[in-house]
Amino acid sequence: MKKLGILAGVAGLAVSTMLIASGARSADDAKLEQLKQQGFARVAIANEPPYTAVAADGKVSGAAPDVAREIFKRLGVNDIVASISEYGAMIPGLQAGRFDVVTAGLFMKPERCAAVAYSEPVLCDAEAMLVKKGNPKGFKSYEDIAKDTSATVGAPGGGTEEKLALTAGVPRDRVIVVPDGQSGLKMVQDGRIDAYSLPVLSINDLIKKANDPNLEVIAPVQGAPVYCDGAAFKKGDEALRDAYDVELAKLKKSGEFAKIIEPYGFSAKAAMSTTREKLCAAK
Ligand code: 6CS
Numbered sequence: 001m002k003k004l005g006i007l008a009g010v011a012g013l014a015v016s017t018m019l020i021a022s023g024a025r026s027a028d029d030a031k032l033e034q035l036k037q038q039g040f041a042r043v044a045i046a047n048e049p050p051y052t053a054v055a056a057d058g059k060v061s062g063a064a065p066d067v068a069r070e071i072f073k074r075l076g077v078n079d080i081v082a083s084i085s086e087y088g089a090m091i092p093g094l095q096a097g098r099f100d101v102v103t104a105g106l107f108m109k110p111e112r113c114a115a116v117a118y119s120e121p122v123l124c125d126a127e128a129m130l131v132k133k134g135n136p137k138g139f140k141s142y143e144d145i146a147k148d149t150s151a152t153v154g155a156p157g158g159g160t161e162e163k164l165a166l167t168a169g170v171p172r173d174r175v176i177v178v179p180d181g182q183s184g185l186k187m188v189q190d191g192r193i194d195a196y197s198l199p200v201l202s203i204n205d206l207i208k209k210a211n212d213p214n215l216e217v218i219a220p221v222q223g224a225p226v227y228c229d230g231a232a233f234k235k236g237d238e239a240l241r242d243a244y245d246v247e248l249a250k251l252k253k254s255g256e257f258a259k260i261i262e263p264y265g266f267s268a269k270a271a272m273s274t275t276r277e278k279l280c281a282a283k
Contacts, residue, residue: 029239029240029243031100031237031239031240032075032076032077032239032240032243035072035075035077035100035240036075036076036077038077039077039078039079040072040077040078040079040080040081041068041072041077041079041080041081041100041101042080042081042082042083042098042099042100042101043065043068043080043081043082043083043099043100043101043102043103043104044082044083044084044085044090044093044094044098044099044101044102044103044104045060045062045064045065045082045083045084045085045103045104046084046085046086046087046090046104046105046156046180047084047180048062048104048105048156048180048181048198048202049062049181049202049205050062050063050201050202050205050264050265050266051063051064051104051105051123051199051201051202051229052064052065052082052103052104052105054082054084060080060082062264063105063122063123063260063261063264063266064103064104064105064122064123064229064231065080065082065103066260066261067103067122067231067248067251067257067260067261068080068101068103068231070251070256070260071231071244071247071248071251074247074250075243075244075247080103083098083099085099085104086156086157086158086179087104087106087156087157087158087159087160088156088157088158088159089158090102090104090106090158090232091106091112091115091116091232094116094232094233094234095115095116095234095235097234100233100234100237101231101232101233101244102116102231102232103231103232104229105123105125105199105229106229106230106232107160107227107228107229108121108227108228108229108230108276108279108280108282109160109227109279109280109282110280110281110282110283112232113276113279113280115235116232116233116234116235117232117233117234117235117236117237117238117241118230118231118232118233118241118276118279118280119230119231119232119233119241119244119245119248119276120230120245120248120249120271120275120276121228121229121230121271121272121274121275121276121279122228122229122230122231122248122261122271123228123229123261123266123271124226124227124228124229124266124267124270124271124274125199125200125201125202125226125227125228125266126199126200126219126220126221126224126225126226126227127160127161127164127197127198127199127200127219127220127221127224127227128197128198128199128200128202128203128204128217128218128219128220128221129153129195129196129197129203129217129218129219129221130184130185130188130195130196130197130198130203130206130207130215130216130217130218131188131194131195131215131216131217131218132188132191132194132214132215132216133213133214133215133216134216135216135218137151137194137195139151139194139195139218140218140221140222141168141221141222141223141224142164142165142167142168142169142170142197142221142223142224143168143169143223145165145168145170145174145194145195146165146168146169146170146171147169151170151174151194151195152174152175152176152193152194152195153165153170153174153175153176153193153194153195153196153197154176154177154178154183154184154187154188154193154195154196154197155175155176155177155178155196155197155198156177156178156179156198157177157178157179160199160227161197161198162175162177164197164221164224165197168223176192176193178193178196181198181202181205181206182206184196184198184206185206185207185210185215188215189210189212189214189215195218197221199227200217200219200220201264201265201266203217203219204217204219204265225282226270227279228270228271228274228279230276230279231244231248252268252271252272257271257272
């Protein structure tokens with residue numbers, strides 16, 4: 001998949017250059033033309049259900065890729081090809097041209113909004129913590145973890161929960177980078193970390209599948225904001241982002257947006273009640 005992506009990327013670049021040189025297209029919509037020629041958009045995902053998921057047979061699902069697949073189809077790009085990435089590597093990968101877009105629940109925050117061109121909001125969620133049954137250390141917030149000098153919390157590398165824990169005062173050596181949900185679950189079960197933090201819907205998905213009566217969910221994490229993601233495009237691809245937003249707005253208006261994301265547990269109303277501008281300005 002990776003090799004295919006690189007070859008496709010080089011071929012696509014050649015097509016874009018040709019299109020611009022011929023004056024047939026402005027540089028603006030050359031990217032969309034390139035994707036049409038490529039036949040697919042290369043998307044970055046994390047494999048964190050229900051945001052993103054890759055089945056044993058390689059089938060990609062999850063609310064974020066499902067919305068992206070539908071929008072790209074309407075833009076004339078027939079499919080998406082997904083690569084799994086750590087959250088902290090998504091923006092560098094996008095900027096390096098390894099992906100055409102991030103559709104992974106990458107929450108909008110000012111520092112990220114400065115680095116990429118986000119679409120309008122798609123998936124909104126609060127934060128949660130997975131702990132042992134009875135919440136033995138009484139965590140309600142990241143500050144509670146900071147105050148308990150013996151406590152450790154796991155979170156995705158470069159992810160929002162890692163940043164929230166560090167900002168709340170949890171020392172670096174007590175914020176443990178966890179590569180994926182299954183590892184986080186096991187680390188809590190084995191007592192190697194006291195809490196594992198992900199968005200509410202991701203933790204709920206994990207605990208439902210774990211079927212382990214010795215686990216408990218703390219949700220929402222007190223003091224943590226509700227975040228929303230958007231599809232994240234490379235700076236310079238704003239025309240593609242704008243075309244994406246036109247189709248996203250149509251999906252929202254027609255009710256098809258809700259039909260795609262709500263079976264996964266997401267609220268269409270939450271995404272439609274805010275804007276990229278508000279989320280990128282949020283402190
Ligand atoms: O945007 C983020 O950083 C977070 N988003 C999701 C969907 N999961 C964890 C990650 O840290």
